[in-house]
Amino acid sequence: KTDSETTDHQIPLETENETETGNEQIESETAADMESDNAPPPFVTERTNSELANELEIKKIAEEVSQIREDLAKIQVKTDLLNTEMEEKELPAAKNDAQLLSKQCLTHSEALMRDLLALDDMHGAYIRPLRKSQVTGIQSLLEDVDAVQSKIQSITSALHDKEEEEQKLNAELAKKREEEKEQFVKSKVGTLRDEFAKMKLEPKFQLQKSPDSYIFSAHIPGMDKKAIELEHGNGVLSMCGQRLPTEEEEASLWRDLCDKHPDYASMSPKEQNHVVFLSGAGRFGTFKERQWLPEDAIADSISATYEGGTLSLNVPRRRRPSLHQRSMHPRQSHSPYVNPFFSNSDFWW
Numbered sequence: 001k002t003d004s005e006t007t008d009h010q011i012p013l014e015t016e017n018e019t020e021t022g023n024e025q026i027e028s029e030t031a032a033d034m035e036s037d038n039a040p041p042p043f044v045t046e047r048t049n050s051e052l053a054n055e056l057e058i059k060k061i062a063e064e065v066s067q068i069r070e071d072l073a074k075i076q077v078k079t080d081l082l083n084t085e086m087e088e089k090e091l092p093a094a095k096n097d098a099q100l101l102s103k104q105c106l107t108h109s110e111a112l113m114r115d116l117l118a119l120d121d122m123h124g125a126y127i128r129p130l131r132k133s134q135v136t137g138i139q140s141l142l143e144d145v146d147a148v149q150s151k152i153q154s155i156t157s158a159l160h161d162k163e164e165e166e167q168k169l170n171a172e173l174a175k176k177r178e179e180e181k182e183q184f185v186k187s188k189v190g191t192l193r194d195e196f197a198k199m200k201l202e203p204k205f206q207l208q209k210s211p212d213s214y215i216f217s218a219h220i221p222g223m224d225k226k227a228i229e230l231e232h233g234n235g236v237l238s239m240c241g242q243r244l245p246t247e248e249e250e251a252s253l254w255r256d257l258c259d260k261h262p263d264y265a266s267m268s269p270k271e272q273n274h275v276v277f278l279s280g281a282g283r284f285g286t287f288k289e290r291q292w293l294p295e296d297a298i299a300d301s302i303s304a305t306y307e308g309g310t311l312s313l314n315v316p317r318r319r320r321p322s323l324h325q326r327s328m329h330p331r332q333s334h335s336p337y338v339n340p341f342f343s344n345s346d347f348w349w
Helices: 003-008 016-038 049-085 091-120 128-188 193-198 247-260 269-280
Strands: 206-209 213-219 229-233 236-243 285-292 303-307 310-316
Touching: 049 091, 049 128, 091 128, 128 247, 193 269, 193 285, 236 310, 247 269
Parallel strands: none
Antiparallel strands: 206 213, 213 310, 229 236, 236 285, 303 310
16 A cells, blocks of 8 residues: 555554543543532422421421430439438438439430431431431430439339338337237226216207107117116106216227327326316216106106117196087176187186
8 A cells, every 4th residue: 555545544643641631531520420429419409398398397306305315414413312312301202203203204205206206207318417317316315314214213113112111110110009009998998987977968858749748858879777767756857867988988988099199108197088088078977857847747657768779758648628528608797898608718728
């Protein structure tokens, strides 16, 4: 071939400098493409309305988490203080404080779990870093809440053990006090029987009338029939009776003294007797009742019954002659205002 033909078809050879320049250009373009892939979407043009709403929700969650973190720090301080003062503080107050702290931890734990669920429903490339940061913070805070809650549970368990010990001790003391009380009551029963007989008993008698009798009755439970005495004379009915406590009733009076006055052992015998008399006033003692008998009462035929705690006295009445047995003969009268067939005595018994 001729030299001219060879020159027309010859491929131009690149120089070494040109080759290096091209490689650098390719590498810069590749790096730029990689940076564009990792870069977040543009602030305005690429974010959707959903991502904007999610971003606002994440900010709210962040504020709530921050507040919970502050509250948890205060709970931690109170828990440590309760653990320190647990032995000196009164048991009911300590239990109440522990329950309150545990309730606060539970409330914060539930709120954090709700935030996690809310974050789990959020999607989008732009909010991914924000979402991940909040999830990590909430998980860490949940661990802190569980740690505080565990400490509170330990305190509650210790308080429960302390309560059981106190209950056991109180039961032993109560048993001892009960034994001492029964010994005291046993020594006192029967010592005031004569004094009870001197107390005044005032039953309320009621009068019921019938054509044939008068009935006097009063409710006096627990009275001995043999202690009832009846007398009449000069138109007066006298009743007398006693209501004395049984051994069990007297023991009940002394037990009431011990229950109402825990310091009964330090009281003088006179003070103890006074309290017992006040408890038995109106229920025990001796009564004396006098009733005027009507003119038509038959005092010699009075009868008495005592049933169901009710004392009843039956006083028969004399029968008066009826009107048809009276004289119907007219009586003379000089007064123009008096009916001659009736006298004034016909209208009065």
